[in-house]
Amino acid sequence: GTIADTLGRGIDSVTGAVSETFFEPVVRLGVTGLSRAGKTVFITSLVANLLDRGRMPGLEAAQSGRIQAAFLQPQPDDTVPRFDFETHLAALTGPNPHWPDSTRHVSELRLSLRVQPSGLLSGLSGPRTVHLDIVDYPGEWLLDLSLLDQRYEDWAAQALDQARGRPGGAEYLSHLADLDPSARLDEPQAQALARAYTAYLAAARAAGFSDCTPGRFLLPGELEGSPALTFAPLPQSASPRGSLAREFARRYEAYKAQVVKPFFRDHFARIDRQIVLIDALGAIHSGPPAVEDLRRTMAGILRAFRPGRNSFLSTLVGRRTDKILFAATKADHLHHSQHPKLTAIMEALVRDARNRADFAGAATRAMAIAALRATVEETRSHDGGRLDLVRGTLLDGGKQAAFHPGDLPEDPNALLVPARQGQAAWLDGDFDVMRFAPATLTLKPGEGPPHIRLDSAAEFLLGDRLR
Numbered sequence: 308g309t310i311a312d313t314l315g316r317g318i319d320s321v322t323g324a325v326s327e328t329f330f331e332p333v334v335r336l337g338v339t340g341l342s343r344a345g346k347t348v349f350i351t352s353l354v355a356n357l358l359d360r361g362r363m364p365g366l367e368a369a370q371s372g373r374i375q376a377a378f379l380q381p382q383p384d385d386t387v388p389r390f391d392f393e394t395h396l397a398a399l400t401g402p403n404p405h406w407p408d409s410t411r412h413v414s415e416l417r418l419s420l421r422v423q424p425s426g427l428l429s430g431l432s433g434p435r436t437v438h439l440d441i442v443d444y445p446g447e448w449l450l451d452l453s454l455l456d457q458r459y460e461d462w463a464a465q466a467l468d469q470a471r472g473r474p475g476g477a478e479y480l481s482h483l484a485d486l487d488p489s490a491r492l493d494e495p496q497a498q499a500l501a502r503a504y505t506a507y508l509a510a511a512r513a514a515g516f517s518d519c520t521p522g523r524f525l526l527p528g529e530l531e532g533s534p535a536l537t538f539a540p541l542p543q544s545a546s547p548r549g550s551l552a553r554e555f556a557r558r559y560e561a562y563k564a565q566v567v568k569p570f571f572r573d574h575f576a577r578i579d580r581q582i583v584l585i586d587a588l589g590a591i592h593s594g595p596p597a598v599e600d601l602r603r604t605m606a607g608i609l610r611a612f613r614p615g616r617n618s619f620l621s622t623l624v625g626r627r628t629d630k631i632l633f634a635a636t637k638a639d640h641l642h643h644s645q646h647p648k649l650t651a652i653m654e655a656l657v658r659d660a661r662n663r664a665d666f667a668g669a670a671t672r673a674m675a676i677a678a679l680r681a682t683v684e685e686t687r688s689h690d691g692g693r694l695d696l697v698r699g700t701l702l703d704g705g706k707q708a709a710f711h712p713g714d715l716p717e718d719p720n721a722l723l724v725p726a727r728q729g730q731a732a733w734l735d736g737d738f739d740v741m742r743f744a745p746a747t748l749t750l751k752p753g754e755g756p757p758h759i760r761l762d763s764a765a766e767f768l769l770g771d772r773l774r
């Protein structure tokens with residue numbers, strides 16, 4: 308309820324005692340995105356930059372100096388793992404910078420900000436504390452929402468259909484060739500099928516496909532090996548009680564009831580602001596089928612935020628999440644001259660997703676960001692023209708290298724046309740090898756902050772709550 312939302316649970320900084328502090332607003336910021344999209348790096352950089360505040364010119368409350376203090380506090384949810392900020396920050400900023408371990412499950416971190424109000428009240432009232440509860444969760448789990456509307460038979464038919472066209476699919480389908488779904492359940496066989504299906508999902512993900520359900524098969528958390536994760540799609544059959552197909556249908560329902568629903572109830576339903584991180588460059592590099600799949604996936608994500616459609620969700624959510632930011636990550640892989648194109652592509656994808664999902668709820672926005680710049684820019688003359696490059700330290704071998712990974716199209720719709728013979732690829736082979744190590748923070752004055760538009764993202768997501 309709204310009243311409960313405004314009651315913050317404060318920790319007295321002098322005595323350390325837990326006390327209920329009234330009228331301390333709480334903002335729950337959801338951070339999601341598929342595995343490797345950049346959630347861990349984003350949260351670590353956002354928190355570090357909010358603690359520091361010198362590098363966030365686009366966040367008005369920071370730029371104006373109205374954020375007087377920022378400090379980490381114990382989070383309100385005692386049973387949710389804490390986001391391991393200190394370890395991740397040490398990985399990124401230590402003497403030998405490396406990327407932190409990625410998100411594998413839901414976690415949470417509370418950052419409290421002491422803010423001087425702006426506007427009319429600014430002279431009249433003293434600073435107040437705003438609690439920012441950051442909730443990190445895998446995007447794979449969000450996509451499981453679509454399962455709630457589907458019976459096992461429908462999901463299986465769709466999953467098998469997808470497997471026919473995707474990398475790794477043939478391998479899984481070959482397991483079904485001489486399998487009788489109506490035969491008695493045999494547990495080792497069930498496990499082998501679930502393993503084979505999981506391997507296919509992982510291959511499809513690696514090839515750039517986003518919509519790979521059930522999401523827990525890829526990121527099982529503590530459920531690995533449990534019966535709720537030991538099923539797979541089987542062809543339609545008349546299946547008697549005790550059969551493989553009947554048991555898989557039962558486990559699928561158990562997965563929905565005992566895994567998917569609790570996640571939406573306990574975590575998702577309480578989010579006020581959401582950022583969805585998307586490795587759009589990766590999908591573009593993978594080619595038109597991956598981009599088309601990303602479009603469908605973004606619509607699926609927006610459906611989760613559309614109250615009323617899903618009867619289970621509407622009892623939980625109401626109209627809570629009022630701002631959603633879709634951010635293309637790793638924009639530092641491109642020279643800034645191409646950032647407007649990447650933003651235009653994200654805007655087109657979001658527009659399309661809103662239409663497909665028939666979405667009219669929260670305010671949405673698209674951006675291209677880099678939570679942590681791993682590159683610097685340079686321009687060289689090349690064949691009588693100019694070539695814009697990004698330079699960074701390669702993850703493998705530690706050598707410096709400069710790249711021009713190709714040109715994004717002016718028209719975002721061009722990305723959906725399957726590349727024909729002779730047509731230039733949007734992002735060429737070089738993009739594959741552009742795996743940079745995080746740069747040591749040695750930027751000189753004038754080189755800008757060590758991120759790209761992290762502050763604009765924070766302004767969109769939080770700015771109004773820090774007024």
Ligand code: GDP
Pocket residue numbers: 340341342343344345346347348349406407408409410636637638639640676677678679680681682743
């Ligand atoms: P998660 O699975 O969503 O938590 O993803 P991570 O935050 O662990 O990021 C996955 C990988 O993406 C990292 O290990 C980096 O290689 C890369 N990455 C993430 N953010 C950035 C960024 O801002 N710039 C660059 N160049 N690479 C990034």
